[in-house]
Amino acid sequence: MEITLPSPAVGAEIRGVDLCKLDDATFKQIERALGEYGALFFRDQKLAPEDHIAFAERFGEINVNRFFHPVEGHPQIAEVLKEPDQKDNIGGGWHTDHSYDDEPARCSILYAHVIPPSGGDTLYAGLAAAFDALSDGFKDTLRGMRAVHSSRHVFGRKAATRGTDGLDPYSDGRIGNPDAATQDAAHPVVIAHPDTGREILYVNPGFTRHFEGWTIEESKPLLHQLYAHAMKPEFQIRFHWEPGSVAMWDNRSTWHYALNDYHGHRRYLHRITVEGGPLRAAAG
Ligand code: SIN
Secondary structure, eight states, X not given: OEEEXXXXXXXXXXXXXXXXXXXXHHHHHHHHXXXXXXXXXXXXXXXXXXXXXXXXXXXXXXXXXXXXXXXXXXXXXXXXXXXXXXOOOTTOSSBXXXXXXXXXXXXXEEEEEEOOSSOOOEEEEEHHHHHHTSOHHHHHHHHXXXXXXXXXXXXXXXGGGOSTTSSOXXXXXXXXXXXXXXXXXXXXXEEEOTTTOOEEEOOOTTTEXXXXXXXXXXXXXXXXXXXXXXXXXXXXXXXXXXXXXXXXXXXXXXXXXXXXXXXXXXXXXXXXXXXXXXXXXXXX
């Protein structure tokens, strides 16, 4: 197994492994690399749904997604799909999967079936590197804070006119179940990574609503400052997909952003998300 690090802040490319045939030692190396680098990229894999599920289950229990359309016969796998005639994509903004849950997801594993001729890349940001780059005084202030995250404004009924084309994003069946969007969770703004202990800035533009004890309006300036910082190119990596590519990311230490720059073409992937556990504040 060969690991290369195209960006110092986040992400590693792993070559020389077949995810369908991993011995325990190789799996442990992959698990360690996930904690260390935040996102892992594999090429030329052939994952039947059963293989994808078996690989994911080595990391923990699979979260059956409440909102995404499942792959037929495999409720553990969510479809990430954009058809040539659709305008909005899934995940087209910086976010962390499931930060609105009390026990946010550990990781997500995305496998590419159909990729547009160009475009459709995914960006990842490393929130450990972003936190490390802040001043000591600012870090100390953030360590004492908590933030509230929610699913309601993204997946709930009020999101119905959110689509850039003004259409109800539920109307084409790619996401559904708006009445299940009832999750609100408060987490520390700086968490200790459950596997590595590294300090991570844990707020994201998709799901964080406000700091605990602050209003949404009061929270906006500081949240936007943190977002602008974490979005700096030096904390990012950009992954270009091919059919058979797999990207997996640690939802505690990264954000991701699926670019929507391939109108008129199909993009179709399978995603599994693995359950995590409670998050604890970094001690500093
Ligand atoms: C997602 O947000 O899970 C989708 C990522 C992608 O399609 O690249």
